[in-house]
Amino acid sequence: MPFRIRTLNAISQTGLSRLPADRYLVGHDVAQPDALLLRSASLHNQPIEKSVLAVARAGAGTNNIPVPEYSKRGIPVFNTPGANANAVKELVIAALFLAARNIVPAAAFAHRLDGDDASMDKAVEAGKKAYVGFELPGRTLGVIGLGAIGVEVANAAASLGMRVLGYDPAVTVEHAWKLNSKVEHVTNLDQLLKRADIITLHVPLIDATRGLIGAAQLAGMRKSAVLVNFARG
Structure with a gap:
């Protein structure tokens, strides 16, 4: 079964191409996602599904993500410093x-x-x-x-x-x-x-x-x- 990734912003196709279709289901309407992928969308005061295991931001800053809250839930938050x-x-x-x-x-x-x-x-x-x-x-x-x-x-x-x-x-x-x-x-x-x-x-x-x-x-x-x-x- 492929990993399910919900995108909350438009993500470059160049980056998404690194996620093989036979292993990842990626899209903005993916239900019960294993992971969230975003750029500027704010997750503060936004409930997320219990299925979420990780959050990744295509950028350096994580001020739009409630990192302490997710850490308590055991959800790691990844960023990409230097990419832009x-x-x-x-x-x-x-x-x-x-x-x-x-x-x-x-x-x-x-x-x-x-x-x-x-x-x-x-x-x-x-x-x-x-x-x-x-x-x-x-x-x-x-x-x-x-x-x-x-x-x-x-x-x-x-x-x-x-x-x-x-x-x-x-x-x-x-x-x-x-x-x-x-x-x-x-x-x-x-x-x-x-x-x-x-x-x-x-x-x-x-x-x-x-x-x-x-x-x-x-x-x-x-x-x-x-x-x-x-x-x-």
């Missing part, structure tokens, strides 16, 4: 360019232009200085959280010529070895916030990180600093 690290890194680097070069407001400005060529040329010349922004090389990026994603972001930023500060009290030896040697290890969060032109967050949403950045931390940042949050919370 490159994808998130690319989004973060894109966000750095968007913020540094004022691309979104500049595009909105261009979209509002109206009139003939001469009048639009005049408007562009008069308004373009407001969207110059700044170049990334030589600027300081503060990376909070040096897990799989944080390391990828730090290394990519260093390759762009940025000065990179890394903060993570719980960084693993494995991830530390993967860091570019140019990344400066900072042990004081307030110092990182004070020095960085751009701060990017890459921490899980757990009790220890909830409220990590609040009013006091924002007040300690540079007036012109940019905060990028691709983490949870």
